[in-house]
Amino acid sequence: MSPEMESAGTRAARDISHNDLATAMHLKSRATAQTRRRTLLKTPPGELEQWATG
Incomplete structure (x- = not known):
């Protein structure tokens, strides 16, 4: 997973x-x-998690 796609969680x-x-x-x-x-x-961040982390 790329650093840009990685969530804070x-x-x-x-x-x-x-x-x-x-x-x-x-x-x-x-x-x-x-x-x-x-x-x-192992799972990519969801839409709401991406939104929440900016």
């Missing part, structure tokens, strides 16, 4: 540990954070 997901992501999402399980991170990293 995707950049944050790439640069944060699973434990930190789970804490930020108020989750008790790292597995849920891992699943969410994988989803963010």
Whole structure:
């Protein structure tokens, strides 16, 4: 994915540990954070996410 297409959420997901992501999402399980991170990293940003990030 090109840097222009990468969203702020995707950049944050790439640069944060699973434990930190789970804490930020108020989750008790790292597995849920891992699943969410994988989803963010493999899917292109949606129309609303592109709009929100400018």
